[in-house]
Amino acid sequence: MSTSFIDFRSDTVTKPTKEMRQAMFDAEVGDDVYGDDLTVIKLQDMAAQLFGKEAALFVPSGTMGNLICVMNHCGQFGSEMILGDLNHIHLFEQGGCATLGRVHSRVAPTQPDGTILLKDIEERIRMVTDDHFPQTKLVCLENTHNRMGGKILTLEYIQSVGQLCKQYGLKLHMDGARLMNAAVALDVDPAQLIECCDSASICLSKGLAAPVGSIILGTKEFILQAKRLRKVLGGGMRQAGVLAAAGIISLTQMPKLLKLDHQNAKLLAEGLAKIPGCEINPENDVQTNIVYFDLNPNKVKIDLQTIAGIFKQEHGILMSASGKWKARLVIHYMITKENIEYFLEQFKNILEKNQI
Ligand SMILES: Cc1ncc(COP(=O)(O)O)c(C=O)c1O
Known part of the structure; x- marks a missing residue:
């Protein structure tokens, strides 16, 4: 896709910064399957330190990071x-934990704030030796919560789930694809947010802008086993230092930009809320860089899929509609305040012409 598009589809579309490209060019590399890549080792050591865990492992994607952690805990x-x-x-990783990991998912309702109620977790725990039932080994949380619009799980909530897991001898995994967004928004040390988690998976290639890669975190023993699982899943990479070099910049330079992404997301939400036919509550609905909103089909006669098509053809804007009347816009470092103002102007124009 040309660089001239303003791309609201996801923060996965971020391209590596100039500094990242230079660092990739200069990276010292080796065969990482042999453990020879000094840049990968540097990234892993830096991540372990930053997130307060004994060890870290560089993996190709968030999906693989989650799968490795789930398989490792539920062996x-x-x-x-x-x-x-x-x-x-559960929704977007092709059921890999079942098909590849042979792990059964016992789902509980996700609340609008991205949490799962403690009582819903507790009710589902199966420790019995009865041969009819699987045995619960793990609880998974997600912070920030993608499908719930980038909602932040608070430290208190995570700790309460950690406590429950401890009580029943369960492991706790954090899908922290956007954990840095949560840490920046809450203004806390990211390590604190996963202190009571046994493992976490952190994406470098979303708002943190690396071209590829995630980090998984845990004890030294957990990461040693995770490395074996990464290999069997085909995720052992050779001269991966060219990618890790960008990841180092993701961890050192990019977090400070996330605050601006969050401010821009709020600006976008506030602008949308003023457009007749658009439904969003900027105060409650937008906590980080993800903006979900609805169109009211009783007020406007054009749907979001049609608008997305027109915006792509005529205005150089990419957006993804989740069905006809709901859309998700994601802010990242490549989207400026001016881009948001331009989007709002075009959006207002098209809706004004299509009021019922
Ligand atoms: C919350 C969450 N977890 C995991 C992933 C998977 O990451 P990847 O696309 O790198 O596999 C995503 C991707 O959007 C995500 O939003």
């Missing part, structure tokens, strides 16, 4: 994990 035949019905792992 035993007949295991299950408890997670929200709208969690990325």
Whole structure:
């Protein structure tokens, strides 16, 4: 896709910064399957330190990071994990935990704030030795919560789930694809947000703008086993230092830009809220860089899929409609305040012409 598009589809579309490209060019590399790549080692050490875990592993994607962690925790035949019905792992990772990991998903309703109620988790725990049932080994949370519009799980909530897991001897995994967005928005150390988690997966290639890669975190023993799982899943990379070099900049330079992304997302939401036919509550609905909104089909006679088509053809804007009347716009460092103002102007124009 040409660089001239303003791309609201996702923060996965971010391209590596100039500094990243230079660092990639200069990176010292080696065969990482042999453990020879000094840049990968540097990234992993830096991530372990930053997120307060014993060890870290560089993996090709968030999907693989989650799968490796789930398989690692639920190694035993007949295991299950408890997670929200709208969690990325459950909705958007092709059921990999079942098909490849042989782990059963026991889902609980995801609340509008991205949490799962403690009582819903507790009710689903199956510790019994009865041969009818899988045995619960793991609980998975997601922070920020993608499908719930970038909602932040608070430290208190995560700790309460951690406590429950401890009580029942369960492991806790955090799908922290956008954990840095949560840490920046809450103004807390990211390590604190996963202190009570046994593992976490953090994406470098979303708002943090690396071209490829995620980091998984855990104890030294957990990461040693994760490295074996990464290999069997085909994720062992050779001269991966060219990618890790960008990841180092993701961790050192990019987090400070996320605050601006969040401000821009709020600006966008506030602008949308003023357009007749558009439904969004900027105060409650937008906490980080993701903006979900609805169009009211009783007030406007054009749907979001049609608008997305027109915007692409005529205005150089890419957006994804989730059905006819709901859309998700995602802010990242390549979207400026001026881009948002331009989007709002075009959006207002098209809706004004299509009021019922
Ligand atoms: C919350 C969450 N977890 C995991 C992933 C998967 O990451 P990847 O696309 O790198 O596989 C995504 C991707 O959008 C995500 O939003």
